[in-house]
Amino acid sequence: MVDNNTIMKEGICIECGNRERDGLSCYEQFGFPLVWEHNDPKLYALHFWLVSCYMIQHPSNYTEEGYKLLVNLFIDAYDNDWDTPYILKKNREIIKSVTKITNPISSKERNRELKHWSMTIGDIYLGGEQNAIVNINKWKVQIRNELKV
Numbered sequence: 001m002v003d004n005n006t007i008m009k010e011g012i013c014i015e016c017g018n019r020e021r022d023g024l025s026c027y028e029q030f031g032f033p034l035v036w037e038h039n040d041p042k043l044y045a046l047h048f049w050l051v052s053c054y055m056i057q058h059p060s061n062y063t064e065e066g067y068k069l070l071v072n073l074f075i076d077a078y079d080n081d082w083d084t085p086y087i088l089k090k091n092r093e094i095i096k097s098v099t100k101i102t103n104p105i106s107s108k109e110r111n112r113e114l115k116h117w118s119m120t121i122g123d124i125y126l127g128g129e130q131n132a133i134v135n136i137n138k139w140k141v142q143i144r145n146e147l148k149v
């Protein structure tokens with residue numbers, strides 16, 4: 001089982017600042033576009049971007065080294081406009097190159113630091129299935145700007 005639920009405190013994700021919506025935690029909201037993408041190949045084509053945007057805003061899922069690699073992959077893929085098969089190939093190479101990418105500490109005991117982002121998974125959830133493609137593309141641009149590397 002993947003242990004990567006989010007911690008909500010007073011209705012706010014303590015890591016990305018997203019709000020609880022319809023009683024759903026940040027992680028539960030992330031589950032929605034993951035279902036929608038199975039109905040739409042064009043949305044599914046953005047799978048890497050959806051997952052990496054979400055994960056970049058939840059660094060506690062990773063070791064420090066794993067997180068840096070994820071951010072670098074995101075930036076390289078974005079700046080060089082890599083296509084999906086190439087991104088996935090690079091991603092596999094990265095996974096092979098490091099021993100620990102995911103944080104071995106259980107979700108409840110992890111350190112989490114709040115960082116403010118102009119867009120979170122909450123915007124994807126609220127925008128709904130019809131706007132998911134537009135919103136994920138917007139999210140990816142915002143995150144790239146906010147990473148400022």
Ligand SMILES: [Zn+2]
Binds near residue numbers: 014015016017026058
């Ligand atoms: Zn969150």
